[in-house]
Amino acid sequence: MEIPPRYNPKDRESKILQKWLEGSVYHAEKDSSQKPFSIVIPPPNVTGILHMGHALNNTIQDVLIRYRRMRNYQALWMPGTDHAGIATQNVVERELAKEGKTKEDIGRENFLKRLWEWRDKYGSTIINQLKKIGSSCDWQRLRFTMDEAYSQAVGEVFLQLFNQNLIYRGNYIINWCPRCQTALSDEEAAHKEVDGWLYYLRYPVKTKKGETRFITVATTRPETMLGDTAVAINPQDKRYSWLKGSEVILPVVKRSLKIIEDKAVDPEFGTGIVKVTPAHDPVDFQLGKKHDLEFINIMNKDATLNKNVPENFQGIDRFEARAMLIELLTQKKLIEKKEPYRLGAGHCYRCNTIVEPRISLQWFVKMKPLAQEAIKVVEQDKVKFYPSRWKKVYLNWMFNIQDWCISRQIWWGHRIPVWYCQNCYNSDANDRKGIIVAKETPKKCPDCGSDKLSQDQDVLDTWFSSWLWPFATFGWPFEKRETRDDGRRTKEKKEEFDFFYPTNTLVTASEILFFWVARMIMASLKFTGEIPFSDVIIHGTVRDDKGIKMSKSLGNVIDPLEIVDKYGADALRFSLMFLAASGSDVHLSPDKFLMGRNFLNKIWNATRFVFSQIQNKKIKIDKLDYNLEDESDAWVLDHLNKTIAVCTESIESHRIDEAIKTAYDFFWHYFCDWYLEIIKDNFSQIKAKNSVFILLSSLKLLHPFTPFISEEIFSLIKKNSSLDLAEFISESGWPKEKKMNLKPRNFAVFAKMVDTVDKIRDLRGDLGLGQQKISLEIKTESNLKKFWTRHKNWFCRLVNAESISLIDKIDRVFYQNKYWEVNLKIDSADLAKFKQVLGKKINHFASLIQKSEAKLKNKKFVKKAPKDIVEKEKSKQDDFSKQLIRLKNLKEIIV
RNA sequence: GGGCGGUUAGCUCAGUUGGUUUAGAGCGUCUCGUUUACACCGAGAGGGUCGUGGGUUCGAAUCCUACACCGCCCACCA
Secondary structure, eight states: OOOOOOOOOOHHHHHHHHHHHHHHTTTOOOOTSEEEEEOOOOOOOOOOEEEEHHHHHHHHHHHHHHHHHTOOEEEEEEEBBOHHHHHHHHHHHHHHHHHOOOOHHHHHHHHHHHHHHHHHTTHHHHHHHHTTTTTTOGGGGGETSSSSSHHHHHHHHHHHHTTOOOEEEEEEEEEEEETTEEEEEEGGGEEEEEEEEEEEEEEEEEESSSOEEEEEEEEEEEGGGGGGEEEEETTOOOOGGGGTOEEEEETTTTTEEEEOTTSSSSSTTTTTTEEEOTTHHHHHHHHHHHHHHOOOOOOTTBBBBOOTTOOOTTTBBHHHHHHHHHHHHHHOOEEEEEEEEEEEEEHHHHHHOOOOOEEEEEEOOOOHHHHHHHHHHHHSSSSSETTHHHHHHHHHHTTTOEEEEEESSSSOOOOEEEEEEEETTTTSSOOOEEEESSSOOOSOOOTTOOOOOOOOOOOOOOOHHHHHHHHHTTOOOOOSBBBBBBBHHHHHHHHHHHHHHEEEEEEEEGGIIIIIIIHHHHHHHHHSSSEEEEEEEEOEEEEESHHHOOOOTTTOOOHHHHHHHHHHHHHHHHHHHOOOOTTOOOOOOOOOHHHHHHHHHHHHHHHHHHHHHHHHHHOOOOOOOOOSSSSHHHHHHHHHHHHHHHHHHHHTOOHHHHHHHHHHIIIIIIIIIIHHHHHTTTTOOHHHHHHHHHHHHHHHHHHTTTTHHHHHHHHHHTSSSEEESSSGGSSOOOOOOOOOOOOOOHHHHHHHHHHHHHHHHHHHHHHOOOTOOOEEEEEOOOHHHHHHHHHHHHHHHTTEEEEEEEEEOSSOEEOOOOSSSEEEOOOOOHHHHHHHHHHHHHHHHHHHHHHHHHHOHHOOOOOHHHHHHHHHHHHHHHHHHHHHHHHHHHHOOOO
């Protein structure tokens, strides 16, 4: 067997991936003999291209899934993509624009055709990328939110909610994106601070006595004044009591404004008088409803001003109109002043355009009734968040939940399953007459019998389909059809659903806690009567090395696929998991991935070493076993056992970074740096088998994190041994602690030996010995002499010594512990330097002793602290004193 | 305005219920090393009054409190 000295992931990963996919290793099915474990993927947008956030999110899920799979669960990771209404439509619209066309030019039907074509061509891009980074989803189950079966679920949910009066249609103020030309939910209009101005406008007033006075109102959006229908003051505000009975005239428009009083007006802010624009401000909208004001919509869909404003403003964009107005009002001396002001403005989460509050006829879901149960399950920890602080955030949002605007004025998505009777439907009426909600196209209006029906033009918010993801992906609802569109019978599907659902863990970023996680909990409880998942892991945001969120528009992204290309998917995954402490943000720079690459190379070379030795010595590895030849075997096994325990416990408690750090540390710093170094010149058959055992155990521990290299080496071991191994490492089981009769004293003594190596190496440095060979004199108790003889060879090699003599009388002690004292015999040394070091150490120990003494002299400490702590302190002090004496002696002798 | 998180070595971060840590890791810096697994390596060094001030305690990086700075989320101050 020829193993090259460098691991080259590029060659191997694609082949391994191929093998996995062909072997259907990641397909899970109902199997009553096994326990289920399931995760649904947060479906990436079909338009998605893998970014670091995806890599982080999916690697965490993959670690959990691979771990469970190895623990012999039926581990199902349900994959799929989201149709991403606005985002996808935008992409195809841009494509059309390149051809000089708009979607209106080609019509709805053709446009949808284009969208499906686009999806078929590019929609699997991100899926292939997920495969490339090793995501072990059950790819046979790939779902899409606009699949036929999935769409059935969406329709069913709309119907149920409508029938239960939880969906209604009405004219309300919503967030309107003038660029996407659709309504948005509150969550989709991200509030961001914007530098702007607070303008103080003067409105003329005709008082009861017929005088003309002025009032001043403050606004950040002067153009909305064209839609003003009132001014409001606080009823307590005596300054303006004179206003009652006067007439306020809206400048430019010359409309008479109502004067209303409302507690909502803060007398402290601005001038204490508010201009009220009921059709273009959420607060004013409420005021308008309350005080029965006139609602004047002044904007078109694209935020140009409409025919309800004076002619010279019609067709002008809102911001241009603002500038024009300011100029005009300035001329008329109707602007008192302007102040710089930071205001919060909603931005479209798809295109970042400032949204416009606008009244329009939309569909809404009543959320309060849905929230009740979803609050309970989280309060009672039936659904748990990791880290737990998100619980509060979730609950706070739930308590203040607002109704959800679900209609979107776009074409790509689930068409709203509503038909209006052209004969008897009246959109202004507050009843449901002439509204037909159905899953199939209805023929006649049930109210009047007319056959003139027209379907709602809008589609549903994308999240209205993704909130069903944990159960709709399994084929819910089950009652309605005999067979599913994938040919499987409904009964089978239902059984499978019962087996895997509720799912176990959801892994997601905090950004979609409200968009998605909260809504899934509500939908699942409502429609399946169960929680969708019991654990929610919320990971951090991926940032660059300056701490700025990675985003394409800022140009500070690191492309995960580039990292895969350069260093391999394993390196990408390893570094991400190593750096991602639970819940905290991940700061990345390209060099962070070197850590992963280097580690892979280390694994590779450890394997190379073990197998080259096995080959050279013609050792046959025919059985996977572990034997204690000497203390080194016990010592390293003990560490392996601890590593397995910690790793397992860490993954179970969602502390993934800790798991990988522990495995890494063991492999590199115990197995490679010590065990392999120790056995190098004593590579016996037992040691060979032990090495293979440890290697295999380590690979299994690492497999969830670095699946490719562990699979590769696993099959390499399989090929080059007579071991009876499973075909894939994922089928070979999770490592168990190997119980052996390990005598504690044996590895305690051995551990001291390891420590002695460290200390002698330090001394070599302190003495400035360079490459000088030394010889050692060791004084130890007689029953440890055999022990020393046994380990002499490797010990000399690791400290660069020629010989060790075991003596009974020692005249100089460079190092001591409770088992032995060591003298270094040297030809020459840098004594000045050493003296300095000794001085430093003497001071160090002196101060430690002082601290320790102070503690022990403190009667309260001795009295109140637990006994073992006090004992420990005493022995510490004892040890320090011994060291101090030794160092002082040494200093005297050596000088 | 409310809430949350952070502040530990030059950088990025661990440090789980206060005492086995004489505050650790990775990267970077410096020194030494090419002894046939690995220079994508090995051996070592330097570097921290754990944001600041109080408090609780025998004992605080760890718990409480106030403050400072940084970041995030929510909210209808026009």
